[in-house]
Amino acid sequence: MKRLRQVIVIMIVLLLGFFIQINFAQFIPSLSCVPNIMLIIVFSLGFLRGPKVGMAVGVAAGLFMDFVQGNIVGFYVLIFVYIGFINGVLKRYFISNVILLPLILCTINEILYHGAMYLFQFRKQAVHTATGYLRHVVIPEYLVTLIAAVVVYGMVLLIHRKLEKIEKKGETRFV
Numbered sequence: 001m002k003r004l005r006q007v008i009v010i011m012i013v014l015l016l017g018f019f020i021q022i023n024f025a026q027f028i029p030s031l032s033c034v035p036n037i038m039l040i041i042v043f044s045l046g047f048l049r050g051p052k053v054g055m056a057v058g059v060a061a062g063l064f065m066d067f068v069q070g071n072i073v074g075f076y077v078l079i080f081v082y083i084g085f086i087n088g089v090l091k092r093y094f095i096s097n098v099i100l101l102p103l104i105l106c107t108i109n110e111i112l113y114h115g116a117m118y119l120f121q122f123r124k125q126a127v128h129t130a131t132g133y134l135r136h137v138v139i140p141e142y143l144v145t146l147i148a149a150v151v152v153y154g155m156v157l158l159i160h161r162k163l164e165k166i167e168k169k170g171e172t173r174f175v
Contacts, residue, residue: 002167009163010045010057013156017041018064033141035148036113038065042080043087043109044102044156051088058084079116083109102153106146114138 020027021037038061046054062077069076087105094101118133 005166006053006163009159010053011060013045013159014038014041014057014060014064017152018061022068033137033144035145036110036141037145037148037152038080039083039109039113040106040145040149040152041156042084043105044153045160046084046087047091047094047102047105048157048160049088050091051085054084054086054088055081056084058082075120079113083112086112099150102149103146106149106153107142110138110142110145114141 017037017040021034024034024037042054042058042061045057058080059077062074062080065076065080066073087109090105114133114137118130
């Protein structure tokens, strides 16, 4: 029962994040880029819930993104699975209460995400040079995502704590 509750809550968070990300330009049309909310959700849940949940969330988020933006099904899945796994492994070494940590994780994950995007998609299409891609795509999206990471990570952390509280309450009832 608690696993089902966890899956339902995570799917709701993913769906909300996905709809906000794909419709973000309608909310604030003056922005030239959109924060990568799916990336924030994947690394947040991976970091807070562990590598298995991080990878599962990465698969779901990757499939959402593949069906909307990807021209190769599985490309975003692969990126998000690795990000979810890496951040899940970091759970063992860091505590989640420090507000600076999500900003550091956001920076590292943006570098990994855009590195993979450039290496596997834009470089072969010769859409951007490396410096042009960095200047026109990576830096603006990184700044917007960094601001969004504070808000989204805070919400995911709050949901995570409520889920843990419910799970612990259920454990003490049956013991």
